[in-house]
Amino acid sequence: xxxxxxxxxxxxxxxxxxxxxxxxxxxxxxxxxxxxxxxxxxxxxxxxxxxxxxxxxxxxxxxxxxxxxxxxxxxxxxxxxxxxxxxxxxxxxxxxxxxxxxxxxxxxxxxxxxxxxxxxxxxxxxxxxxxxxxxxxxxxxxxxxxxxxxxxxxxxxxxxxxxxxxxxxxxxxxxxxxxxxxxxxxxxxxxxxxxxxxxxxxxxxxxxxxxxxxxxxxxxxxxxxxxxxxxxxxxxxxxxxxxxxxxxxxxxxxxxxxxxxxxxxxxxxxxxxxxxxxxxxxxxxxxxxxxxxxxxxxxxxxxxxxxxxxxxxxxxxxxxxxxxxxxxxxxxxxxxxxxxxxxxxxxxxxxxxxxxxxxxxxxxxxxxxxxxxxxxxxxxxxxxxxxxxxxxxxxxxxxxxxxxxxxxxxxxxxxxxxxxxxxxxxxxxxxxxxxxxxxxxxxxxxxxxxxxxxxxxxxxxxxxxxxxxxxxxxxxxxxxxxxxxxxxxxxxxxxxxxxxxxxxxxxxxxxxxxxxxxxxxxxxxxxxxxxxxxxxxxxxxxxxxxxxxxxxxxxxxxxxxxxxxxxxxxxxxxxxxxxxxxxxxxxxxxxxxxxxxxxxxxxxxxxxxxxxxxxxxxxxxxxxxxxxxxxxxxxxxxxxxxxxxxxxxxxxxxxxxxxxxxxxxxxxxxxxxxxxxxxxxxxxxxxxxxxxxxxxxxxxxxxxxxxxxxxxxxxxxxxxxxxxxxxxxxxxxxxxxxxxxxxxxxxxxxxxxxxxxxxxxxxxxxxxxxxxxxxxxxxxxxxxxxxxxxxxxxxxxxxxxxxxxxxxxxxxxxxxxxxxxxxxxxxxxxxxxxxxxxxxxxxxxxxxxxxxxxxxxxxxxxxxxxxxxxxxxxxxxxxxxxxxxxxxxx
Numbered sequence: 001x002x003x004x005x006x007x008x009x010x011x012x013x014x015x016x017x018x019x020x021x022x023x024x025x026x027x028x029x030x031x032x033x034x035x036x037x038x039x040x041x042x043x044x045x046x047x048x049x050x051x052x053x054x055x056x057x058x059x060x061x062x063x064x065x066x067x068x069x070x071x072x073x074x075x076x077x078x079x080x081x082x083x084x085x086x087x088x089x090x091x092x093x094x095x096x097x098x099x100x101x102x103x104x105x106x107x108x109x110x111x112x113x114x115x116x117x118x119x120x121x122x123x124x125x126x127x128x129x130x131x132x133x134x135x136x137x138x139x140x141x142x143x144x145x146x147x148x149x150x151x152x153x154x155x156x157x158x159x160x161x162x163x164x165x166x167x168x169x170x171x172x173x174x175x176x177x178x179x180x181x182x183x184x185x186x187x188x189x190x191x192x193x194x195x196x197x198x199x200x201x202x203x204x205x206x207x208x209x210x211x212x213x214x215x216x217x218x219x220x221x222x223x224x225x226x227x228x229x230x231x232x233x234x235x236x237x238x239x240x241x242x243x244x245x246x247x248x249x250x251x252x253x254x255x256x257x258x259x260x261x262x263x264x265x266x267x268x269x270x271x272x273x274x275x276x277x278x279x280x281x282x283x284x285x286x287x288x289x290x291x292x293x294x295x296x297x298x299x300x301x302x303x304x305x306x307x308x309x310x311x312x313x314x315x316x317x318x319x320x321x322x323x324x325x326x327x328x329x330x331x332x333x334x335x336x337x338x339x340x341x342x343x344x345x346x347x348x349x350x351x352x353x354x355x356x357x358x359x360x361x362x363x364x365x366x367x368x369x370x371x372x373x374x375x376x377x378x379x380x381x382x383x384x385x386x387x388x389x390x391x392x393x394x395x396x397x398x399x400x401x402x403x404x405x406x407x408x409x410x411x412x413x414x415x416x417x418x419x420x421x422x423x424x425x426x427x428x429x430x431x432x433x434x435x436x437x438x439x440x441x442x443x444x445x446x447x448x449x450x451x452x453x454x455x456x457x458x459x460x461x462x463x464x465x466x467x468x469x470x471x472x473x474x475x476x477x478x479x480x481x482x483x484x485x486x487x488x489x490x491x492x493x494x495x496x497x498x499x500x501x502x503x504x505x506x507x508x509x510x511x512x513x514x515x516x517x518x519x520x521x522x523x524x525x526x527x528x529x530x531x532x533x534x535x536x537x538x539x540x541x542x543x544x545x546x547x548x549x550x551x552x553x554x555x556x557x558x559x560x561x562x563x564x565x566x567x568x569x570x571x572x573x574x575x576x577x578x579x580x581x582x583x584x585x586x587x588x589x590x591x592x593x594x595x596x597x598x599x600x601x602x603x604x605x606x607x608x609x610x611x612x613x614x615x616x617x618x619x620x621x622x623x624x625x626x627x628x629x630x631x632x633x634x635x636x637x638x639x640x641x642x643x644x645x646x647x648x649x650x651x652x653x654x655x656x657x658x659x660x661x662x663x664x665x666x667x668x669x670x671x672x673x674x675x676x677x678x679x680x681x682x683x684x685x686x687x688x689x690x691x692x693x694x695x696x697x698x699x700x701x702x703x704x705x706x707x708x709x710x711x712x713x714x715x716x717x718x719x720x721x722x723x724x725x726x727x728x729x730x731x732x733x734x735x736x737x738x739x740x741x742x743x744x745x746x747x748x749x750x751x752x753x754x755x756x757x758x759x760x761x762x763x764x765x766x767x768x769x770x771x772x773x774x775x776x777x778x779x780x781x782x783x784x785x786x787x788x789x790x791x792x793x794x795x796x797x798x799x800x801x802x803x804x805x806x807x808x809x810x811x812x813x814x815x816x817x818x819x820x821x822x823x824x825x826x827x828x829x830x831x832x833x834x835x836x837x838x839x840x841x842x843x844x845x846x847x848x849x850x851x852x853x854x855x856x857x858x859x860x861x862x863x864x865x866x867x868x869x870x871x872x873x874x875x876x877x878x879x880x881x882x883x884x885x886x887x888x889x890x
Contacts, residue, residue, distance in 0.1 A: 068244040068268050073103060075272040076239075078437055079264045080104045081246050081287060082279035084115035085222065085422040086415045088229040089141075089430025090277055091238050097434050100237030103271060105264070107245035108355035110226045114281045115422065116356060117391040119304060119329050119336055120220040121318055122424040123161050124186050125177040125212075127480050127810065129822060130444055132184050134428025141427040142220055146228045150235070154228045155221025159330050160317035162200065163212040164376065169479050170323055174212035175864035179812045181214075182862065183822045188214045190865060200316055202379050219318060219330060220423050244268060245352070249276055249291040251409055258636050261291065261411035275437055277413045282350055282392045284402075284416035293406040294459040296397060297417040298469045299347040301359050303366055303390035304338025306331055307383045322477040324372025334386065335377070339369040340476040346466070347392050354392070361388040393420040397458075397468035399476060401425065403433060403449040404442075407456065407629050410636070413437055414451050419476075441583045445756040452629045455512045457493070464489045464513070482808040483737070485509055485518070495545035496652045496715035504733055511622035514546035517735035531738035532745075532830040535701055539658035539726055540734040541719075542701075548624025549651050549709065550617040551597075551608040552631070554642035558613040561594070563778055564634055566761060568771040569594040569615065576683050576696050580761050580769050581630060586783030587757040588764065590627045591749060592619040593698060595683050605650035605711055606685055606694050616683075616694070618709070623751055624648060634779065652715035655698075656722060657705030659889050660729040665706055667725040668718070669695060673706075675887055688714075689721035700739060702746030702879055704887040744836050745829035747798060747876030753809070753825040754796060754838050762787055763795050763840065791848035797841050798873040799823070799861060800834045807863055813839050814867070815857040820844060823861065832878055837861065837870075 077099055080091045083106030091104045106112070122142075124135050143156045165171035171190070178188045191213050193205035199213060230240045248265035263272045278295065280287045288295035304327075313335060319328040329336040343365055374380045394417050396402060402417035415433045418425060429449070432442035447453060458464050471488040485508075492513040501517055502508075507526075509518035519528050534540050552560060561569050567579035576595040580588045595616040602609035619627045628646065635642050656665055662673050670687040672678060683696040691714035696707045710718050723731060740750075747765075749755040755764050762770070762784055770784060799813070807826035812819050826837035843849050851874055859870045883890070 066243065068266075069242045070239060072241065072244070072266065072269040072271055073239060076103045077101045077273065078103075078275040078277060079271055079273045080277040080279055081264070082106065082113065082281060082283075082416075083110035083226070083230075083240070083242065084113050084279065084281055085118070085226065085426040086281075086418065086430060086433075087277075087279035088226040088233070089426040090279060090415055090433050091240070092229040092233040093431045093434035094437065095233045095236035095238040097438055099434070099438055102238045104230070104233075104238065104240045105244050105246055105266065106240075106242045107352070109242050110230065110240075111222050112355040113283065114391055114393050115222045115226065117358065117389050118222050118420065118423050119327070119338060120222055120423050121161075121327065121329055122220055123217050123320065124214055125181050125188060127173075127177060127180075128448070129180065129183075129810065130446070130448065131425070132180065132186070133444060134425055134432070136184065136186075136428070137431055138424055138427030139216075139218075142225055143218070146225075146232055149232045150228055152228045152231065153224065155224030156218060157330070158216055158218040159315060161214045161217030162196070162317045162319045163214075164319060164321040164323070165209045165211060166207050166321075166323045167209055171210045171212075172864055173479055174210075176810060178212060178865060179862045180810045180822055183812050183819045186214065187216060188212055200319070202310070202312055202316070202377050203319075204376055204378050207375075213317065217318065222423060225423070246287065246290070249287070249412070251291050256636070256639070259292070259409045261409060275411045275413065277415055277433065277437065279415040281416055281418075281422070282347070282394045283352070284394065284414070286350065286352075288406070288412075291406075291409050291412050293408045293412050295402065295414065295416065296454060296459045296465045297394045297402060298396075298465055299350050299392045300395050300469075300473060301345040301347060301362070301365075301390055302338075302393040302420050303361050303388065304329075304336045305361075305366075305370075305385050306336050306387045306389065307334045307380065308386050309333045310335060310379055310383055312379075319376065320477075321372060321376050322479075324369075324376060325477045326369045326372035326376070328373060328377060335373075335380070336389075337369055337373045337380070339372070340473055341365050341368060342474045344470065344473050350392070357391075359390040359392070361390040395419050395469045395473050397454070397465055397472060399472035401429065401449045402451050403429060403446060404436060404451050405633075407452055419472075439584070441585065441587070441757065443758070445752075445758045447623075447626065447752055447757060450626065452626045453512070455493075455625045458513050461492070464492060483518075491515055493546075493649075495543065496712055497543045497545060497654070497719060500716065500719070501543060501733060506733065506735065509736055511546065512625065514621050516546045516621065517543050517733070519735040519737045520733050526737075528737045528741060529830045531732065531734035532741050534730065534732045535658045535703060535734060535738065535742060536831045537659065539656065539660040539664055539729050539731045540738070541722060541726070541731060542655040542657065542734050542739060543652070544621075544655050544707070545652035545715070546621030547648070547653055548617070548619035548621055548627060548646070549605075549648045549653075550619070550628065550631075551645045551647065552615040552617060552642060553608050553610045553613075553645070554640075555612065556640040556642050557615065560635060560638070560640040560642045561613070561615055562776050563638060563640075564631060565594055566770040566778055566780075567594075568774060568776065569596060570613075571596055573598040574682055574684065576681050576698060578681075578769060580755075580766060581627070582761070582778070582780030582784075583757060584780060584783075586760045586780040586787065588751070588755045588759055588761055588766075589630045589757055590619065590623065591751050591755055591766070591769075592617055592627065593696070595696065603685075603692075605647040606692060606709070608645065618653075618707075620751060621648070650712055652710045652712060653707055654710070654719060654722065655700065655705060655707045656726075657699055657701050657703045659704060659884075660726070660731075661703070661705045662887065664722065664726040664729055664731060668721045671695070680885055688718045691718050693718060699885050700748060701742035702748065703884050704889075741827045741830060744825060744827045744838065745831055745876070745878045747838075747878070750825060759796075759840070760784060760787055763792055765796050791850070793846070793848060794821070794840050794842045795849045796824075796838055797854055798876060799837045799839065799859060799870040800829075800832070800873065800877060801861060801868045801870045802834065803868045805835060805863060805868065807835050807837055807861070809837070811837065812862040813841055813870075814860045814862065815841065815844075817860075818844050829878065834877075836877075
């Protein structure tokens with residue numbers, strides 16, 4: 001495949017400039033059949049072998065249309081659809097975990113969709129502890145496990161990885177990765193420009209700030225990997241069938257109306273199965289439609305070019321130059337050059353006939369990578385290009401994969417949308433997906449990949465998917481700033497306070513479509529410190545309307561509440577309880593408040609109709625969809641006769657917190673707010689400025705305060721009354737940045753930061769939420785009892801440091817100089833005037849992490865390669881006796 005198109009395209013030539021133009025002067029091949037003068041078109045013909053960047057693919061011309069390669073079984077425990085990286089990894093791990101009556105169906109040949117043309121890079125360090133673990137598993141499978149099982153080499157090459165930093169911010173980002181890597185034993189080194197030149201003599205280092213070198217990164221071969229995976233899976237009893245397109249998925253409703261997978265249809269027969277795994281990549285949306293499942297991904301062109309031979313490039317590490325948005329992958333004695341463009345091309349008409357096929361490369365779009373590559377490796381200026389590879393890849397709104405059981409249909413699992421990282425994440429994700437299918441939950445915290453993270457109003461919103469996926473693609477190589485917010489497709493879901501808060505200088509954060517207040521910036525710089533200290537010393541109001549607000553009612557509501565919630569929520573009506581919900585392994589799927597309601601007639605949205613037990617659930621808005629699906633799944637699995645109803649958008653919610661909150665609200669509410677009349681953890685329906693609201697005495701910041709849950713139409717009048725009453729006390733609006741700081745200062749947990757599905761409440765310091773002293777069974781109780789008996793092998797610890805340095809999470813924790821964990825969350829506590837972090841620590845000997853183990857250790861925190869002394873706390877350093885929430889201010 002030649003670059004003749006470019007040489008004929010005067011606009012592109014003008015863009016290249018004289019230096020880059022010489023890159024193409026060495027292109028010697030004649031016009032190839034795929035060279036066209038039009039741009040943004042694609043060829044759906046099978047690609048010629050010379051254009052394929054690997055020595056082999058799994059394509060076999062002679063059997064391409066001769067029907068399935070094996071007879072279809074009548075039934076299977078699971079059917080995996082799609083023979084790319086994820087499909088092959090999933091069936092391998094299913095078989096390895098003992099589910100051997102499984103089938104993989106591939107419409108063409110293995111790897112024919114997007115896997116065959118992938119770059120195959122594996123970088124071990126990512127800004128996420130879970131992703132580091134997933135990548136480590138992929139590396140083990142590819143480099144060691146498969147070869148031991150099959151005697152076959154997968155094509156793994158350990159040539160190392162080099163991250164390029166041309167500014168301080170980028171090198172700081174890499175230093176954070178290095179510190180996290182130490183916790184996991186991943187060798188990495190920050191190199192100076194001179195040291196980088198010694199390692200990679202062909203590199204231009206004149207404009208470098210430094211680099212991060214990871215010696216055990218490497219390169220995978222898609223064909224070799226998928227061949228070996230399927231050999232290993234079939235040796236354990238799995239069946240792999242090629243040339244067998246899926247034409248339909250049968251779904252049935254069970255006795256209680258729950259939709260479940262029944263069978264997979266093909267032109268060559270039907271396979272009865274309770275479980276389908278959608279690993280169809282770019283084609284996953286069409287497969288989802290067959291079962292009535294929304295798959296929010298979009299296809300885009302993703303490209304790289306392969307150079308001619310470069311003398312001296314052999315054995316060099318793979319390079320990622322994020323600031324130039326380019327990667328350089330070692331390809332024997334040549335390089336593959338690719339990256340992420342700011343203006344990617346969408347593939348809107350996804351073709352089912354597209355197998356081992358490529359698009360024509362649009363040089364107007366791709367040229368930015370060539371410029372960056374020539375700058376980084378000047379030898380490219382004199383090097384020809386052997387082939388161009390531009391194929392489809394699937395991308396998602398947050399640049400994270402789509403995994404787990406679809407909310408619409410039980411037994412329909414997703415393993416798609418991998419944003420061109422399917423090879424390197426495939427091993428870890430294939431294992432988690434197999435565990436999910438067999439045991440109902442993954443082993444690791446996969447919430448960031450779980451399809452249930454997206455609100456149901458977004459998963460079929462084509463504009464949102466397209467715009468947000470475009471932004472995520474374009475920003476893939478951008479510096480990861482801790483409080484970055486997306487720009488695309490904003491204001492999808494707004495609460496009743498949005499306009500009035502905007503007028504008062506609110507800067508919003510976006511969480512799954514909701515706009516929530518981040519901070520207020522009307523005059524001067526970001527005023528998070530002022531918001532925090534106003535709350536601590538006087539009074540602040542927080543708009544928390546984006547919270548999920550659900551009612552649980554019905555004949556089995558009490559049974560369901562007992563089973564779902566770790567705490568005993570069956571106190572007298574008028575009581576509110578903070579509780580967790582667990583998975584079967586004792587991990588925390590949620591933390592929330594549950595309020596027991598009086599039975600009675602409906603007064604919606606403030607109260608549902610109920611002649612028995614009824615509960616009001618208030619849940620952090622970003623995770624509300626996850627909670628909704630968790631509860632619904634448990635109700636289905638247990639057969640409870642209950643109704644779960646969602647009133648999230650029917651009500652707003654403001655939280656008034658601080659020492660003066662009682663004085664402010666006493667002017668607004670028509671009820672006695674004294675400790676005796678309105679105790680902590682209780683709730684009432686009351687009048688606020690003439691409007692009915694549900695008032696709850698709760699705090700998420702560690703102060704005296706109340707939440708007001710307000711019907712939509714009453715939100716603004718109540719808010720204005722609160723602000724008017726608070727004016728003489730200096731009341732101010734505050735946002736979630738302040739909540740983050742205030743809550744970590746108090747030691748309150750944030751779900752999915754301090755508390756995840758792989759953390760138990762005992763490890764998280766939330767044993768008080770568990771009714772272990774009662775005899776009431778609840779999901780996960782057996783695991784907690786076992787853990788309590790054996791002792792905690794890991795537990796959360798609070799750390800403070802006197803150094804005024806910003807920390808954000810992922811900093812390494814050392815005890816007596818030995819890494820024992822990393823911070824999950826960190827922030828600045830303005831009241832105690834210290835940096836605070838929370839992280840889980842382990843005993844390096846594998847023993848129990850006792851209070852003595854914590855007290856007797858000397859702790860340090862490593863941030864970007866620099867070590868700081870830290871103090872470990874068994875209790876929150878702020879108000880450890882919980883006086884302030886009780887209204888006791890000495």
